[in-house]
Amino acid sequence: MDAGMVIIGAGECGGRAALALREHGYDGPISLIGEEAHLPYERPPLSKEAIVGADVPVAKTILTAERVADAGIEFIGSSRAVAIDRAAKNVRLADGRALAYDKLLLATGAVPRRLSLAVAGPRVAYLRTFDDALAIRARLTPGSRVVIVGGGFIGLELAASARKRGAAVTVLEAQPRILMRGVPADIAATVHALHADNGVEIACGEGIAAIRDDGDVRIRLANERVIEADLVVIGIGAAPVTALAESAGLAIDNGIAVDGRLRTSDAHIFAAGDCCSFPLAIYGGRRVRLEAWRNAQEQGALAARNMLGAELEHTAVPWFWSDQYEFSLQIAGLAEGASSAVRRDLGGGAFILFHLAADGQLLSASGIGPGNAVARDIRLAEMLIARQARPDPSELTSSDVKLKKLLAA
Amino acid sequence: MTDWIEACGAGDIDEEDVIRFDHGGRTFAIYRSPDDEYFATDGLCTHEKVHLADGLVMDEIIECPKHNGRFNYKTGAAKGAPVCLNLRTYPVKLEAGKVYLQIG
Ligand SMILES: Cc1cc2nc3c(=O)[nH]c(=O)nc-3n(C[C@H](O)[C@H](O)[C@H](O)COP(=O)(O)OP(=O)(O)OC[C@H]3O[C@@H](n4cnc5c(N)ncnc54)[C@H](O)[C@@H]3O)c2cc1C
Numbered sequence: 336m337d338a339g340m341v342i343i344g345a346g347e348c349g350g351r352a353a354l355a356l357r358e359h360g361y362d363g364p365i366s367l368i369g370e371e372a373h374l375p376y377e378r379p380p381l382s383k384e385a386i387v388g389a390d391v392p393v394a395k396t397i398l399t400a401e402r403v404a405d406a407g408i409e410f411i412g413s414s415r416a417v418a419i420d421r422a423a424k425n426v427r428l429a430d431g432r433a434l435a436y437d438k439l440l441l442a443t444g445a446v447p448r449r450l451s452l453a454v455a456g457p458r459v460a461y462l463r464t465f466d467d468a469l470a471i472r473a474r475l476t477p478g479s480r481v482v483i484v485g486g487g488f489i490g491l492e493l494a495a496s497a498r499k500r501g502a503a504v505t506v507l508e509a510q511p512r513i514l515m516r517g518v519p520a521d522i523a524a525t526v527h528a529l530h531a532d533n534g535v536e537i538a539c540g541e542g543i544a545a546i547r548d549d550g551d552v553r554i555r556l557a558n559e560r561v562i563e564a565d566l567v568v569i570g571i572g573a574a575p576v577t578a579l580a581e582s583a584g585l586a587i588d589n590g591i592a593v594d595g596r597l598r599t600s601d602a603h604i605f606a607a608g609d610c611c612s613f614p615l616a617i618y619g620g621r622r623v624r625l626e627a628w629r630n631a632q633e634q635g636a637l638a639a640r641n642m643l644g645a646e647l648e649h650t651a652v653p654w655f656w657s658d659q660y661e662f663s664l665q666i667a668g669l670a671e672g673a674s675s676a677v678r679r680d681l682g683g684g685a686f687i688l689f690h691l692a693a694d695g696q697l698l699s700a701s702g703i704g705p706g707n708a709v710a711r712d713i714r715l716a717e718m719l720i721a722r723q724a725r726p727d728p729s730e731l732t733s734s735d736v737k738l739k740k741l742l743a744a
Numbered sequence: 745m746t747d748w749i750e751a752c753g754a755g756d757i758d759e760e761d762v763i764r765f766d767h768g769g770r771t772f773a774i775y776r777s778p779d780d781e782y783f784a785t786d787g788l789c790t791h792e793k794v795h796l797a798d799g800l801v802m803d804e805i806i807e808c809p810k811h812n813g814r815f816n817y818k819t820g821a822a823k824g825a826p827v828c829l830n831l832r833t834y835p836v837k838l839e840a841g842k843v844y845l846q847i848g
């Protein structure tokens with residue numbers, strides 16, 4: 336008898352997977368277990384609209400209660416899975432309940448890395464959940480002083496949103512520049528200038544000696560400078576949630592290790608989204624872990640189909656976007672291993688950098704510009720990357736040459 | 745209700761492409777298919793209110809520039825995550841080299 340499908344983690348990935356199981360004809364029991372009280376919702380707005388919007392935000396759900404009911408998905412919210420018994424094929428919840436599974440999907444996501452020298456308190460915050468966003472928003476009043484530790488995407492988006500709410504914002508980055516991970520220097524420089532124009536102080540190469548919260552927060556830097564703030568938000572990256580998989584004895588390698596079909600080292604257990612690392616065929620099978628919304632969606636849907644017996648490989652090109660002020664940034668592919676880069680200017684301050692391997696293979700395209708100025712070309716570049724194309728660099732740089740034409744070639 | 749609004753010249757849209765058309769405080773997207781037919785839909789994505797005219801047209805699909813939500817622009821049908829609400833479509837006619845929309 337079919338014990339059913341169990342999904343641990345009711346985020347972007349778990350929510351999409353549950354729907355995809357039904358869309359692909361599965362009619363057995365589906366349980367979706369989520370530690371948060373909310374139905375699956377989108378996280379990207381949490382550093383954007385949820386902070387900026389005039390009204391107190393509501394979670395932007397992927398699955399409404401109605402849809403869950405219609406699809407016959409059992410959503411078990413505010414509930415933590417604490418153990419997997421692989422021999423008995425069941426999952427134990429914190430309240431002691433056990434759920435049997437035929438196939439299990441781990442979609443446990445990632446959590447913010449903690450800064451060990453900062454004691455968490457009401458004025459020392461992290462941003463991952465809707466509840467985190469509400470708490471941060473409540474402290475972002477006009478004139479309040481906010482320090483953001485970490486010049487990565489979440490920190491910078493929050494900096495832009497906090498400015499829009501009228502807060503005074505300082506960003507502290509330990510590295511020599513912001514967006515060191517995965518973003519070309521020219522694009523990071525554009526983002527940096529954008530923040531400077533909007534009155535954000537960005538201090539790079541700053542080590543932090545101590546963070547204390549006794550009514551006001553005091554941040555002491557390694558160079559002895561002391562900054563006082565009403566709120567500190569720490570955004571120094573995220574770590575995959577692997578403890579459950581690890582204690583079940585599944586292979587871990589910078590995330591829950593899966594094969595190209597998103598299967599863990601146990602053939603009945605799959606993992607997808609921010610929590611897993613997987614081989615990317617277009618880059619010679621290199622193992623990567625992504626923290627990206629579209630990836631979570633695509634892998635959730637793909638894992639669902641493979642749980643139903645399809646044998647599909649995950650081949651999608653990594654893709655990411657970020658919105659800051661009126662600018663959007665989009666990155667398709669991964670630039671690691673590139674030996675050259677060429678630039679395409681699109682006018683209005685928008686531009687794209689293409690990274691190419693020594694043999695001419697297009698590895699990535701990173702663009703920034705006002706509104707959606709770079710979107711089309713990034714999308715076309717993504718298709719070229721998927722084909723492992725070797726476009727003529729001079730055609731990439733010339734904005735007279737339509738990328739759509741290169742695709743037809 | 746049945747008024748036809750002149751929107752643009754037939755040649756203002758490339759083949760397999762889209763342009764934005766604003767009228768009466770509303771915004772529309774007008775498409776020219778690879779088979780040289782014209783179609784029109786609401787101008788804004790149903791996920792977040794983003795202009796579809798900045799997106800990419802492939803065959804009968806318009807892909808939203810923001811998060812790659814897809815719609816069939818001939819029928820308005822949403823083609824999967826993150827979009828789940830369909831786009832409204834509008835009748836289009838071509839007359840003397842001009843594209844007309846019936847937006848009712
Ligand atoms: C503020 C913010 C802004 C972002 N902006 C962008 C953006 O602009 N562009 C972009 O591409 N990406 C963005 N992202 C990243 C994107 O949201 C993530 O990649 C995506 O949410 C990953 O989905 P997931 O389902 O794998 O993990 P998550 O969304 O993290 O979901 C995992 C869920 O599993 C639950 N869980 C974990 N362990 C257990 C357990 N043992 N039992 C029960 N439940 C459990 C967690 O509570 C969580 O709800 C952003 C993320 C954040 C936080």
Ligand code: FES
Nearest residue numbers: 789791792808813
């Ligand atoms: S705004 Fe169109 S897909 Fe999100």
